[in-house]
Amino acid sequence: MQRIKTDLLVIGAGSGGLSVAAGAAQMGADVVLLERGEMGGDCLNYGCVPSKALIASAQRAFGMAHAAPFGIAPAVPQVDYAAAQGHVAETVARIAPMDSQERFEGFGVRVIREEGRFISPREVQAGEHVLTARRIVIATGSSPFVPPIPGLADVPYLTNETLWRLRERPRHLLVIGGGPIGLEMAQAHRRLGSEVTVIEAQRALGREDPELAAIVLQELRAEGIDIVEETQAQAVRGGAGAIEVETAAGQVFRGSHLLVAVGRRANIEALGLEAAGIAATRAGITVDEGLRSTNRRVYAIGDVAGGAQFTHVAGYHAGLVVRNALFGLPVSAKPLILPRATYTAPELAQVGLTEAEARQRHGDRLEVLRLPYQHNDRAIAQRQTTGLLKVMVVKGRPVGASIAGAQAGELIGTWALALSAGLKMSDVAGMVVPYPTIGELNKRVAGAYFSPRLFENETVKTVVRLVQRWLP
Missing domain, CATH: 3.50.50.60 (FAD/NAD(P)-binding domain)
Structure with missing residues (x-):
């Protein structure tokens, strides 16, 4: 020894x-x-890196099939699932030397x-x-975490650790768990050509602001993903290529593959x-x-x-x-300065307090600012107008931000900085951002905090009139 x-x-x-x-x-x-x-641990080998690589492949396939609004003839993507998983493996291999x-x-x-x-x-x-x-x-x-569902141990199932070994595209992927991992992989596989059913015991994306989670879930369902909420998986049976999940209500969902994504x-x-x-x-x-x-x-x-x-x-x-x-x-x-993001399309991001948490903590002192993506010129140009930015403000300082929409994971960084550095809304409103960018949403929502204070304030209007009278 x-x-x-x-x-x-x-x-x-x-x-x-x-x-x-x-x-x-x-x-x-x-x-x-x-x-x-x-x-490199889970992130490099089984989590963040491989999942985002597969999502990138799925985005390309989706873009090919939905190009018509941009004046491009759509094409049915010929998905080589093994090659997509090869892209995942290559991505991990390129990053691995750093770890x-x-x-x-x-x-x-x-x-x-x-x-x-x-x-x-x-x-x-x-x-x-x-x-x-x-x-x-x-x-x-x-x-x-693998839940003790009767029969689960007797059937072949996937987790985020074993999913990357697949080389044949699932015909119908069953997903137990409607959290970030389950929904990210559900959408990726749907866009790569699989049928997908998500079974969630409670509310999908239950940790997130319900209004913003609903925006994401509506888009996922529009892409053809069957998301069944408040449905407990009670038993699993079958074998490779033919798996059944029975719920407490007696429903039976059938698929070729099963992904367990109920937490860690x-x-x-x-x-x-x-x-x-x-x-x-x-x-x-x-x-x-x-x-x-x-x-x-x-x-x-x-x-x-x-x-x-x-x-x-x-x-x-x-x-x-x-x-x-x-x-x-x-x-x-300081847990409240830590952002999180779910990389579905649209993305979902949060830092600080949600609206419900902020109302509970701050009561009548809270102001909630809301800005839909549909008013952003870059979002309009890119046909990505589905989305909403909410900022929770108390006495001129943000205490939380919630975003559902394109590049939400990028946008949340501004609010993470604001919370970490103790910035005021005036600091965010005063920054200059390039036009046209999705990032303008952050500046505009901060500006919206001051709009009623400036444009609907009679004192301000009186001062302006007096100054204008005395200016040469």
Whole structure:
């Protein structure tokens, strides 16, 4: 058994773990990184990257079939599903070197490709190694949650980890779960030529603003996706190519393939947390505002920390931990500045409080600004006028933004900055954006906050008349 002492031990080489390891090593810390699986974690290998690559293929197919409004003869796309999955694999391969063991060893990180397990509050065993560190960061991410539906274990089913092995297009894809992952993959496969049925136990996109979720769901249904809400999957049966999902109401949905996308669970089972005195719940490791666990030498970041499960959140956590673990600076995670996006078409994005949350918290002080996409010139030119931007404002400062529409994931960045930097609506209204762009929506909705204060205010009109009378 080889014993290793280090300044910082990072368990997990996903987005958050890699960010911590690279940052700490380049600033002079002695760093050891453990990874039992693929470098790059879920995002690179099974999540963000492959899903967006398949969505890109689906967008091309959809554009070919719907070109007539632009004066282009539409064509029925000849989809080579295996080649589309080849595009996915090529995309992952092109990005993989950025997350590779060799690159991080070049930063000075010692990479050990073993599973890490606590054997004491300060020691972690990884294969033939026992590691002791001044600080430890758990960044083991999450995995697809597979619900205990009777019969599910006896049929071939897909998750976001196994979907990318398919080379034959599903004839009819059944999706259990109407959240972001389920709906993104539902639309991608529909656009690539599959029949698709989504079965959701509650409300599809239930975490999002209902008004904006409805915009997205209406578009998905218009493309031919059958979305069945408030319908619990009660039993699964069948075999390869012929799968049935029976609901609590007795409905039976039949398809050739089944994708299970009902959420994710934190990867904590193999960590031996009890030996380290680290508390955890079903959601993940219990942490304070500074991302410390109940063992003060151990941090948890990203999905495993029990909060929002997004790659950019893990990166944000990583920056906080580096500041605290290396420099002893006080840090505090701020969940309300963290944006999220669902990459359907139209996209759906959120940062800060939704309208319902803002009304509950701020009551009569809240103002809600609304701007439909149909008033944006670029959206009109691109025939992407389905959409709505809502901004929640309290005393001249935004407290949340919700967007459904084209490029919502890009637009939300402005409001994420506004919340993070404590900007006022006047700051957003005062920025200059190129014309014509979808980005003008942000400036216009901010300007709408001031319109009634300027154009419907008799005091303002009186002042203007007086100034005009005295100007030479």
